[in-house]
Amino acid sequence: MTRADFLADFRELSALGALPSGGLHRLAGGAADGEARRWLISWFREHGLDPRVDRVGNVFGLREFDPALPYLLLGSHLDSQPSGGRFDGQYGVLAAAHAAASVVVPTRPRVNLAVVSWTNEEGARFAPSVMGSSVFGGDLPAEAALAATDDLGITLAQALADIGMPAGLAPPIFHLPPAGYLEVHVEQGRYLEDHGLNIAAVDRCWGAAKLSVEVRGEQAHTGPTVMADRRDALVAAARLVTGLAELPERFPPGLIHTSVGWLQVLPNSPNVVPALVRLRAEIRCEDPALLAEATRVFEHELCAAESVCEVVITQRSLRPAAVVDAEGARRVLEAAESLGLTAVLRPTIAGHDAVVLSRHMPTSLFFIPSAGGITHNEREFTADRDLLNGVDLLRELVQRTL
Secondary structure: OOHHHHHHHHHHHHOOOEOOOOOEOOOOOOHHHHHHHHHHHHHHHHOOOEEEEOOOOOEEEEEOOOOOOOEEEEEEEOOOOOOEOOOOOHHHHHHHHHHHHHOOOOOOOOOEEEEEEEOOOOOOOOOOOOHHHHHHHOOOOHHHHHHOEOOOOOEHHHHHHHOOOOOOOOOOOOOOOOOEEEEEEEOOOOHHHHHOOOEEEEEEEOEEEEEEEEEEOOOEEOOOOOHHHOOOHHHHHHHHHHHHHHHHHHOOOOOOEEEEEEEEEEOOOOOEEOOEEEEEEEEEEOOHHHHHHHHHHHHHHHHHHOOOOEEEEEEEEEEOOEEOOHHHHHHHHHHHHHOOOOEEEEEEOOOOHHHHHOOOOOEEEEEEOOHHHOOOOOOOOOOHHHHHHHHHHHHHHHHHHO
C-alpha cells in the first residue's frame, strides 16, 4: 500500500457521516457509526486481517502469525462529537490499519497484531467516555456499559443491535495479556504547530473531575408569577455555569480548565419557569492538589451559595492525573528521530483510550499537529504531510516491536 492509498482511504471513510462543511456527525451506535464499522470490517477482510467484534462493540482486525504469541494492539475510535471533526479518532484507526497491514514480518515475529476501533470513546451519546477501552481494560463492567442510555432512553446494547453489531458477536480470543498498545492522534492543540514540530510523545495526562448536577426549582407561569416568587432553575444554573467559567481565575494562569458542555432544561417550554436543570461540569488540571481544591470550591462554594433553588450533585467521577508510560514515550522519540522527524514530550489534557490502557499494559501515544488547535469542530484540520508522518512513525513503532 502506498501513501496515496492511505489518503484515498481516509477520504472514503470521511464520507460516512460527513457534514457539508467537511466535518463528521457520527455518534456511537448511530447509523453513520454502523456504516463506518462495516467499512472498516470490509477493509480488514480485503487486506488480510480477521475481523472480530466483542460484546461491547469494539471492532478488531487480527493479523496472527503464531497463536502462541501475544497481540500488540493499535488503534483509536470511529465515533465523533456532534458536528465534530474528521481527524479526531478515525485517523488513528485507519493509520493503525495501514501500519499493521504493511509492515514487513520477520522470520520469527515476537507478537501478533490487532487493529482496534474502541466503542464510544467520545461519550457524546452514552456516558462515560472511553467506554470500550475501559471495558477491555477491566475498569468498567461490560454489563454497565451495555446498560448505559442516551437522552432518549436507548441502551448501548440496543443501539449496537440496531446497527448490526449485537453484543457478544464473535469476541476475539486473546490467550495472553496484550504485549502493548499504540495510538496516534491529532494533537487537538497548537503547541506543535506553534513550535514547528512534527510529533509530540505523550508522557502524562491531566486529571479530570466530572460532576453531574441537578438544579431543582419550581414550575410556574412565566407571565403572572411575580419575579420575587419564582424559583427559576435555569437562572440558578446560569449562575453555576458562570461561576465555573470564572473559577480558573482563582488559580495561576493556565493550570485549570473548566466547562459545562451539556444542559437539559425541564419542562423546556417558553411559557413555563424551568423547574429542573441537569448539567454536566468538568474541571481539568495536571496537579492533583489543585484539582481537588478547584473541585471543592465548585461543590462547597458555588453550589452551596445557591439559595433559591436546591442544588444536588448526583454523580461524581475522577480521572486522576497520571504518567502515560514514560518508556513508551521514549520509544516514540527514538523512532521519530530515526525517521528525521522533530519530536518533543508533551502532556495530554484530553482523555484518550491510550490513557485508559496505559494502566494495564505498555503504551505509546503520540500526536501529530492540528491546524490552529481547532478540534471537536467541523473546521478541524491536519495537513496530508502530517497525516502521513504519523502513519510512517506508527509503522516504524510496530516494525520495531515485531
